[in-house]
Amino acid sequence: xxxxxxxxxxxxxxxxxxxxxxxxxxxxxxxxxxxxxxxxxxxxxxxxxxxxxxxxxxxxxxxxxxxxxxxxxxxxxxxxxxxxxxxxxxxxxxxxxxxxxxxxxxxxxxxxxxxxxxxxxxxxxxxxxxxxxxxxxxxxxxxxxxxxxxxxxxxxxxxxxxxxxxxxxxxxxxxxxxxxxxxxxxxxxxxxxxxxxxxxxxxxxxxxxxxxxxxxxxxxxxxxxxxxxxxxxxxxxxxxxxxxxxxxxxxxxxxxxxxxxxxxxxxxxxxxxxxxxxxxxxxxxxxxxxxxxxxxxxxxxxxxxxxxxxxxxxxxxxxxxxxxxxxxxxxxxxxxxxxxxxxxxxxxxxxxxxxxxxxxxxxxxxxxxxxxxxxxxxxxxxxxxxxxxxxxxxxxxxxxxxxxxxxxxxxxxxxxxxxxxxxxxxxxxxxxxxxxxxxxxxxxxxxxxxxxxxxxxxxxxxxxxxxxxxxxxxxxxxxxxxxxxxxxxxxxxxxxxxxxxxxxxxxxxxxxxxxxxxxxxxxxxxxxxxxxxxxxxxxxxxxxxxxxxxxxxxxxxxxxxxxxxxxxxxxxxxxxxxxxxxxxxxxxxxxxxxxxxxxxxxxxxxxxxxxxxxxxxxxxxxxxxxxxxxxxxxxxxxxxxxxxxxxxxxxxxxxxxxxxxxxxxxxxxxxxxxxxxxxxxxxxxxxxxxxxxxxxxxxxxxxxxxxxxxxxxxxxxxxxxxxxxxxxxxxxxxxxxxxxxxxxxxxxxxxxxxxxxxxxxxxxxxxxxxxxxxxxxxxxxxxxxxxxxxxxxxxxxxxxxxxxxxxxxxxxxxxxxxxxxxxxxxxxxxxxxxxxxxxxxxxxxxxxxxxxxxxxxxxxxxxxxxxxxxxxxxxxxxxx
Ligand code: GCB
Numbered sequence: 001x002x003x004x005x006x007x008x009x010x011x012x013x014x015x016x017x018x019x020x021x022x023x024x025x026x027x028x029x030x031x032x033x034x035x036x037x038x039x040x041x042x043x044x045x046x047x048x049x050x051x052x053x054x055x056x057x058x059x060x061x062x063x064x065x066x067x068x069x070x071x072x073x074x075x076x077x078x079x080x081x082x083x084x085x086x087x088x089x090x091x092x093x094x095x096x097x098x099x100x101x102x103x104x105x106x107x108x109x110x111x112x113x114x115x116x117x118x119x120x121x122x123x124x125x126x127x128x129x130x131x132x133x134x135x136x137x138x139x140x141x142x143x144x145x146x147x148x149x150x151x152x153x154x155x156x157x158x159x160x161x162x163x164x165x166x167x168x169x170x171x172x173x174x175x176x177x178x179x180x181x182x183x184x185x186x187x188x189x190x191x192x193x194x195x196x197x198x199x200x201x202x203x204x205x206x207x208x209x210x211x212x213x214x215x216x217x218x219x220x221x222x223x224x225x226x227x228x229x230x231x232x233x234x235x236x237x238x239x240x241x242x243x244x245x246x247x248x249x250x251x252x253x254x255x256x257x258x259x260x261x262x263x264x265x266x267x268x269x270x271x272x273x274x275x276x277x278x279x280x281x282x283x284x285x286x287x288x289x290x291x292x293x294x295x296x297x298x299x300x301x302x303x304x305x306x307x308x309x310x311x312x313x314x315x316x317x318x319x320x321x322x323x324x325x326x327x328x329x330x331x332x333x334x335x336x337x338x339x340x341x342x343x344x345x346x347x348x349x350x351x352x353x354x355x356x357x358x359x360x361x362x363x364x365x366x367x368x369x370x371x372x373x374x375x376x377x378x379x380x381x382x383x384x385x386x387x388x389x390x391x392x393x394x395x396x397x398x399x400x401x402x403x404x405x406x407x408x409x410x411x412x413x414x415x416x417x418x419x420x421x422x423x424x425x426x427x428x429x430x431x432x433x434x435x436x437x438x439x440x441x442x443x444x445x446x447x448x449x450x451x452x453x454x455x456x457x458x459x460x461x462x463x464x465x466x467x468x469x470x471x472x473x474x475x476x477x478x479x480x481x482x483x484x485x486x487x488x489x490x491x492x493x494x495x496x497x498x499x500x501x502x503x504x505x506x507x508x509x510x511x512x513x514x515x516x517x518x519x520x521x522x523x524x525x526x527x528x529x530x531x532x533x534x535x536x537x538x539x540x541x542x543x544x545x546x547x548x549x550x551x552x553x554x555x556x557x558x559x560x561x562x563x564x565x566x567x568x569x570x571x572x573x574x575x576x577x578x579x580x581x582x583x584x585x586x587x588x589x590x591x592x593x594x595x596x597x598x599x600x601x602x603x604x605x606x607x608x609x610x611x612x613x614x615x616x617x618x619x620x621x622x623x624x625x626x627x628x629x630x631x632x633x634x635x636x637x638x639x640x641x642x643x644x645x646x647x648x649x650x651x652x653x654x655x656x657x658x659x660x661x662x663x664x665x666x667x668x669x670x671x672x673x674x675x676x677x678x679x680x681x682x683x684x685x686x687x688x689x690x691x692x693x694x695x696x697x698x699x700x701x702x703x704x705x706x707x708x709x710x711x712x713x714x715x716x717x718x719x720x721x722x723x724x725x726x727x728x729x730x731x732x733x734x735x736x737x738x739x740x741x742x743x744x745x746x747x748x749x750x751x752x753x754x755x756x757x758x759x760x761x762x763x764x765x766x767x768x769x770x771x772x773x774x775x776x777x778x779x780x781x782x783x784x785x786x787x788x789x790x791x792x793x794x795x796x797x798x799x800x801x802x803x804x805x806x807x808x809x810x811x812x813x814x815x816x817x818x819x820x821x822x823x824x825x826x827x828x829x830x831x832x833x834x835x836x837x838x839x840x841x842x843x844x845x846x847x848x849x850x851x852x853x854x855x856x857x858x859x860x861x862x863x864x865x866x867x868x869x870x871x872x873x874x875x876x877x878x879x880x
Contacts (some may be wrong), residue, residue: 314561346605
C-alpha cells in the first residue's frame with residue numbers, strides 16, 4: 001500500500017522556514033540552492049502496489065543486477081514528493097537541478113509536465129517557476145525510465161545501466177535576474193584558458209544573464225579572480241542594461257601574470273566568482289563561482305604527452321561509478337574514496353569510463369591532480385536515426401559545457417569500440433556493413449566537429465578495439481588521439497604481441513598520437529597459483545600481464561600513456577566470470593579491497609619510499625616440498641627502493657635488488673608458522689604465513705579436512721569456511737590425486753574450465769574447473785572412517801535437453817550430450833547412474849557427501865555409462 005508521506009511536507013516547510021529565519025535580507029536576495037534528496041515516495045512500474053520511501057541517490061537495480069537471472073529490471077520508476085513553496089517565493093524563479101538520472105526523465109509539477117531529458121549521465125535543470133503554487137504544497141513527480149531505447153546511447157555495453165535518480169537533486173531559488181541555469185550547461189558558466197605559459201595565463205569567462213522580470217534593469221556584473229591561496233587577484237566589472245525578458249551574453253577576458261600552474265604534483269586552483277548587482281538599489285541579485293586552473297598541454301605522435309612544456313607519461317586507470325549494494329547510487333564520499341585510492345596508487349591520469357560521472361568526480365580530479373579523459377557512452381554500435389544523432393550531439397554538448405572548467409580534463413572522448421557489434425555480427429551482408437560504416441563515420445565526424453567547436457583547447461579522443469576496421473574506414477583519423485583497448489594475452493594472442501602491434505601501428509600512422517586506454521585480465525583474489533596461465537583468473541596472471549604491458553609501454557616513448565581496465569571490479573549483468581555478474585579486471589575488488597597488482601603500481605609510480613609483500617589465501621600456503629620436507633614458495637615484493645631485505649622469523653636475511661618495481665624471492669621455509677618482514681630503506685612491511693606441504697596432505701587429514709580443487713592448477717580460497725582447496729595433481733603411490741582424464745576445457749582459447757555462472761554457490765571457480773574422464777581419485781590415507789564430499793557440476797549447458805532420458809542398457813541410443821556415471825568407494829557403489837543434468841540441471845553446484853570405511857587407501861572409482869565422468873572438487877575429513 002502506498003503510504004502518504006506526511007514527514008516530507010513537514011521537513012520541507014521546516015527547511016524553508018529555517019532558511020528564511022537564518023538569512024538576512026541581502027543574502028536572501030541572492031540565489032539559494034539546496035539538495036532535496038530526502039524522503040521520496042518511490043514506486044516501480046512492475047510492482048505498483050509496493051511503494052517505499054527512499055532517499056536519493058537511488059537506483060532500483062542495486063540488487064537485481066547481481067542475481068543468477070543475469071538480467072535486471074529495465075522500465076519505469078516514479079518518485080513523488082510534496083514540496084511546500086512559501087509565499088515569499090512569489091517573485092522568485094525556481095529551478096530543479098538533476099546531476100544525473102538514468103536514462104529518460106520526465107518531471108511533473110502539480111500534474112503539469114515541466115520537462116523531459118534523455119541520457120543517463122549528464123546533468124539537467126528544469127525551470128519550475130511557471131508551475132508553482134505559492135503558500136501551499138506542490139506535488140512533484142519524477143518519472144525515470146531505463147528501458148532500452150534505440151535512440152539513446154549507450155545501446156549496449158559491458159556494464160549495468162542501473163535505473164533511477166542516482167545522483168543528487170537540488171532546488172534553486174533565484175531572483176528574476178539571474179545567471180542562466182536551464183541551458184545545456186546546467187547552470188555552469190564557462191572559463192576558458194586559451195593561452196597559458198609560465199609567465200602569463202589568458203582567461204575568458206562567459207555566461208548568460210537572464211532578466212526574467214517584466215521591466216528593464218540596470219546592473220553591474222563583477223568578476224573576482226582569487227588566487228590558490230584564496231586572495232583576490234583581480235576584479236573586473238561591466239555595467240549592462242537588461243531589457244525585460246532578455247538573455248544577455250556576458251564575457252570577460254584578462255590574464256594572470258606568473259600563474260601558479262596546475263599539475264598532478266601541484267594541483268593549484270584559482271577561483272572565478274561572478275556577481276550581478278542592481279545598479280539602482282545596490283542589491284546583489286545573483287552569484288556563481290567555479291574553480292579553474294592554468295596549464296597547457298600537447299600530445300605528440302612521437303614523444304607522447306606534454307604538460308606545461310614537460311613530457312609526462314600518462315599512467316592510471318579507467319573507473320566505473322558503481323559499488324556493491326549501492327549500484328550507481330553512490331554518496332559523494334565514495335567517489336572521493338575511489339579517487340583518493342587512484343591517487344594513492346600513483347596515477348597521474350584517469351579515463352572516466354564510459355560516460356560522464358558525478359560532478360564531484362571532476363572536482364576531485366582537479367583537487368587531487370589527476371589528468372582526465374572524459375567521454376560520452378556511445379559504445380559498440382549506433383542507431384542510424386536522426387534522433388539518435390541528435391541525442392549524441394546533445395549529450396556531448398552537455399558533457400563539455402558542464403565540465404568545461406576543470407583543468408584536469410584534457411581529452412573529450414565520444415566513442416568506444418564503435419564497430420564491435422558489426423565485426424562480430426555474422427548475419428550482416430557487405431551492404432549492411434557498408435551502411436553501418438558510412439553512418440558511424442559520419443556521426444563520429446559530427447561529434448568531433450561539435451567537440452572542437454565547443455572546446456578548441458582540448459583534444460578529441462576515441463577508443464578502439466583490436467581490429468583494423470578502424471583504420472580501413474578512416475574513423476581513426478578523425479580524433480586527435482586514439483586510445484587502443486588491447487587485451488593481448490586475454491581476448492587476443494599473447495602478452496608479448498603488444499609491442500609488435502604498437503610498433504606496426506606507429507609505423508603505419510606516424511602522425512597519430514596513441515594511448516592504451518584498456519588492458520588487463522580478470523582476476524579473483526580467491527585464486528592463487530605460482531604457474532599462472534591466461535584465463536585462470538589468478539592474481540598471478542594479472543600481475544604477469546600488467547608487468548608485461550607496463551614494460552612494453554615504457555619501452556615506447558611514442559605511446560602517450562596507459563590506463564588499466566579497470567580501477568575496480570564492476571557490475572555487468574551479462575558477465576559470467578569467476579564472480580558472476582561482475583567484470584573482474586579491477587586492480588581492486590568490487591568492494592575496493594585490494595588485489596596485489598594495485599600495490600605493484602604503487603611501487604612503480606609512487607615517489608615516497610614504498611614496500612609491499614604480495615598476499616594470498618590469508619597467509620596459508622600449500623607448497624611443494626623439497627627433499628628435506630621444506631616448503632618451496634615464490635613471493636613477490638613490490639618496492640620503489642633499489643633493494644629489499646627479507647627477514648624470516650627475524651633471523652634469516654635475504655637481500656635482493658628490485659627491478660621495475662618488483663623482486664621475486666624463491667623461499668624455502670620449514671612447514672609451520674613464519675613471520676616475514678620486508679625492509680626497503682626506511683619502510684617495511686610484515687606478513688604472517690603458515691606453510692603446509694602438499695605432499696603430506698594425507699597426514700594432514702588426521703588433523704583437518706583436506707580439500708582439492710580438482711582439474712585446476714590453482715589453489716582456491718573459500719572466504720566463508722576459510723578452507724583452501726589445493727590445486728590438483730595426478731596420483732602417485734603413497735600420495736593423492738586423480739587417475740586419468742584431462743582438464744576440462746569448454747573453450748579452446750581458455751586454458752581450463754568453463755566461465756559460466758554456476759547456480760547454487762558463491763564458490764563458482766571451484767565448480768567451473770574439473771577433471772573429465774578420470775577413472776579414480778585416490779588418497780593413500782591411513783585405515784579408518786572418512787567423510788568424503790564430491791563437488792560436481794554438469795558443464796554442458798545443452799545437456800539439459802536430455803533430462804527426460806531414462807537410462808537403459810542400450811547405450812548406443814544415448815544422446816551425445818549426455819553424461820551418466822557411477823561412483824564407487826573402494827569397490828562399493830555409492831552413486832548409481834549419476835546424471836547431474838537430469839537431477840540438478842546444468843551448471844548447478846552439486847555437493848554429495850558420504851562416509852567411507854577405508855582399508856589400504858581411499859579409492860573413489862568413476863565408471864562411465866554415458867559421456868565422461870567429471871569431478872570438480874573433493875574434500876576428505878577423518879571421522880573420529
Ligand atoms: C572493452 C570495453 C569495456 C569492457 C572490456 C572487457 O574493450 O571497452 O567496456 O568492459 O573490454 O572487460 O571486456
